[in-house]
Amino acid sequence: MKHLLSAADLSRDEAQLILDTAEEMRSLADRPIKKLPALRGRTVVNLFFEDSTRTRISFEAAAKRLSADVINFSAKGSSLSKGESLKDTALTLQAMGADGVVCRHGSSGAPHLLAKSGWMTGSVVNAGDGTHEHPTQALLDAFTMRRHLGSLEGRRITIVGDVLHSRVARSNVLLLSTLGAEVTVVAPPTLVPVDMSRWPCATSYDFDAVLPKSDAVMMLRVQRERMNDAFFPSAREYTRRYGLDKNRMAQLPDEAIVLHPGPMNRGMEISAEVADSTRSVIVEQVTNGVAIRMAVLYLLLSGSNETEEQTA
Amino acid sequence: MSPAQRAEHPEISQPPKRSSREVLDASDISRALTRIAHEILERNRGADPVVLLGIPSRGVPLAQRVSARIQAVEGQSVPTGSLDVTMYRDDIGLKPPRGLEHTDIPADGIDGKVVVLVDDVLFSGRTIRAALDALGDIGRPRAVQLAVLVDRGHRELPIRADYVGKNLPTSLVERVTVHLTEFDGEDAVLIADKAPTGVKA
Numbered sequence: 001m002k003h004l005l006s007a008a009d010l011s012r013d014e015a016q017l018i019l020d021t022a023e024e025m026r027s028l029a030d031r032p033i034k035k036l037p038a039l040r041g042r043t044v045v046n047l048f049f050e051d052s053t054r055t056r057i058s059f060e061a062a063a064k065r066l067s068a069d070v071i072n073f074s075a076k077g078s079s080l081s082k083g084e085s086l087k088d089t090a091l092t093l094q095a096m097g098a099d100g101v102v103c104r105h106g107s108s109g110a111p112h113l114l115a116k117s118g119w120m121t122g123s124v125v126n127a128g129d130g131t132h133e134h135p136t137q138a139l140l141d142a143f144t145m146r147r148h149l150g151s152l153e154g155r156r157i158t159i160v161g162d163v164l165h166s167r168v169a170r171s172n173v174l175l176l177s178t179l180g181a182e183v184t185v186v187a188p189p190t191l192v193p194v195d196m197s198r199w200p201c202a203t204s205y206d207f208d209a210v211l212p213k214s215d216a217v218m219m220l221r222v223q224r225e226r227m228n229d230a231f232f233p234s235a236r237e238y239t240r241r242y243g244l245d246k247n248r249m250a251q252l253p254d255e256a257i258v259l260h261p262g263p264m265n266r267g268m269e270i271s272a273e274v275a276d277s278t279r280s281v282i283v284e285q286v287t288n289g290v291a292i293r294m295a296v297l298y299l300l301l302s303g304s305n306e307t308e309e310q311t312a
Numbered sequence: 313m314s315p316a317q318r319a320e321h322p323e324i325s326q327p328p329k330r331s332s333r334e335v336l337d338a339s340d341i342s343r344a345l346t347r348i349a350h351e352i353l354e355r356n357r358g359a360d361p362v363v364l365l366g367i368p369s370r371g372v373p374l375a376q377r378v379s380a381r382i383q384a385v386e387g388q389s390v391p392t393g394s395l396d397v398t399m400y401r402d403d404i405g406l407k408p409p410r411g412l413e414h415t416d417i418p419a420d421g422i423d424g425k426v427v428v429l430v431d432d433v434l435f436s437g438r439t440i441r442a443a444l445d446a447l448g449d450i451g452r453p454r455a456v457q458l459a460v461l462v463d464r465g466h467r468e469l470p471i472r473a474d475y476v477g478k479n480l481p482t483s484l485v486e487r488v489t490v491h492l493t494e495f496d497g498e499d500a501v502l503i504a505d506k507a508p509t510g511v512k513a
Contacts, residue, residue: 017411024396024412033449038399298399303409 003115003124004296007135007175015178019143021295026288028065036294038302039068042099047089048127049075049105054262054286055127055137059102062293068301071098086110090119098122100301108132108167123300131165131226137261138171140292142179144285145216148257153180158210159201160186160242161220161269164193164231168261169220173201184210188242190231207242211251218259219244219270235268245271249279257281331505332489336478338499341461344477345374348459349381351475352428361426361454364392367443368413373494374461375430391418395429395450400442417450427453428475432490434460437471462501464488 001014010018028034044063048056056072063070073093075081080089086105093101100123103111108130115124128134142152149155157176163169163185176183177200184202185192196203204210211217222238232238239245244258252258258270258280266272275282336344356362359382366375372394379392396413398404429443440458447456459475464482478501482488487504491497 021412024415027415031450035449036399037445038404041405298412299409301409302399302404304406 001300003111003126004135004300005112005115005124005126006133007138007171007178008133010135010175010178012178012180015139015142015175018139018292018295018299019146021299022139022143022288022291025294025298026291028294029287029291034065035067036065037067038298039063039066042068042301043071043097044068044100044102044297044301045071045073045093045096045098045122046127047073047093047101047103049080049103049110050128052104052128054289055104055134058286058289059125059127059136059293059297061290062297063100063102065290066294066297068100068297071096086113087117087119090114090117093122094120100125100297102127104128106130125296125300128167130167131170132167133171133174134167134261135171135175136289136293136296137168138175139296140285140289141168141172141218141259141261142175143292144259144281144288145257147288148281149215149255151180152176155181155215156184156213157181157216157218158184158186158214159218159220160207160244162191162222162231163187163196163220164191165223165226166220170199172218173199177201184214186210186242188232188238207248208251211248212253214252214256216257216259217244217252218261219264221261221263222265222269239268243269243271244274246273249274249277252279259285261285332487332502334500335480335503336462336501341477341499341501344461345377346381348475348477349378349385352378352457352459353382353386355457355474356426359386359388359390361424362390363418363422363425363427363453364390365395365417365422365427365429365443365447366393367429367431367439368394368396370432370490370492370495371430373492374432374459375428378428378430378459391420391425393418395443395446397439397442397446400445402438402442415446422447422451422453424452424454426455426457428457428459430459432461432492433488434458434463434471434473434476435466435488437467437469440471441469461490462488 046056046059060070102125103114104127110129111124111126126135146152159169173183184204186204186207260270260282264270264275364375364379366372375392379390382390393416394414396415398410398412457474460473461477462480463473463476464480489502491500493499
């Protein structure tokens with residue numbers, strides 16, 4: 001593995017390796033010294049063209065716990081706001097000797113361009129590109145589910161909400177099906193992408209019918225900032241049909257868990273009671289996010305580049 | 313990878329096809345571990361301060377076996393765990409990334425204890441150096457001791473073992489392989505003539 005651009009690039013063995021490595025990384029949180037020397041002397045650049053709190057902080061914490069040097073680079077306050085191109089930014093990072101670039105961009109495919117253009121030699125990690133993919137979020141979701149449910153083979157996982165604008169949903173469907181889970185996507189017809197039939201999952205418009213058959217329910221944020229059209233009549237109607245509240249949660253099997261990639265719209269796609277309930281693993285997802293990102297950075301950056309290119 | 317998982321991979325459990333001779337058989341290994349258990353008790357005047365940490369992969373079952381022998385002799389269990397040193401190796405940037413092995417530190421920690429590191433083969437000493445660094449991030453033991461099943465010489469660092477199952481003079485082109493029932497279906501120490509690529513030191 002040289003880059004992590006899409007959850008689709010991961011084979012089952014590679015995905016399991018990342019999850020197993022993350023399991024070891026997570027035990028670090030219990031130690032007095034939360035630091036490992038694996039990436040000493042390596043430089044990781046957090047290149048964020050879009051606003052983000054938890055993903056950027058999570059990657060920063062992960063890189064620092066592995067002893068890498070971290071440079072944070074956000075579009076606001078940089079030359080990007082003066083109109084610098086992605087290429088010139090990449091050349092600058094290359095000249096500074098970035099070993100790894102964590103990229104979030106509003107345009108789908110920007111991390112792919114960074115990785116494949118030859119502008120820079122470092123590893124690229126996709127931290128969310130447009131409405132395309134967010135592979136580390138899918139990995140941390142799978143990791144969280146695996147800790148609660150055991151193996152994901154044959155587990156029924158339901159992803160609910162704004163699938164059309166969600167990079168989290170796409171990455172999760174791809175990764176979870178690679179890991180053997182049965183994924184069902186539930187969304188209003190207006191928020192289902194046109195190519196949905198090619199995704200390795202089932203589709204439903206009826207949340208209540210799917211609930212009793214779910215081992216885990218993942219609620220997606222309604223992304224109002226990406227909505228330039230009337231996708232549903234009103235927030236109340238959306239909540240009534242696709243929101244997870246106490247009554248709906250009661251229909252879930254006893255062991256089922258509730259996930260949300262955050263940030264939550266409390267009262268919209270998820271009620272406060274559900275978000276704060278014992279079934280909710282939303283806070284745990286954040287903790288696990290650091291472990292997953294440590295595992296990804298470790299596996300991408302700890303080895304020698306020369307050997308990697310030979311075997312790739 | 314657990315022993316059970318490893319047993320499912322026939323390519324790992326098959327004995328090597330190259331010409332190799334057995335230098336220790338199952339009963340030799342058993343006697344060596346019994347002696348090491350007694351030496352650990354003698355040196356530390358009992359089992360009280362001792363924590364056994366095996367270095368994956370084959371050091372872990374060896375530590376458990378020594379632990380069982382100490383339990384049989386003293387009637388007292390010794391905290392036993394494992395310590396993965398992958399991220400502390402000095403060649404970490406020179407080789408392709410490796411998966412991590414499991415680290416399991418006993419609940420009471422290692423502060424003020426006598427940590428006995430257990431590994432299968434002592435060769436260059438670089439694994440043990442990495443283990444010492446790893447211990448430093450976990451706590452401050454009163455002392456660190458080293459137990460190995462085989463010491464084959466050719467040290468590249470000033471490190472020595474406190475408890476040795478067998479001193480095995482070897483040449484650098486030879487390869488020492490330790491087989492344990494937990495991973496390989498048999499107990500044996502083998503010497504092969506030529507080191508294949510990717511040799512485990």
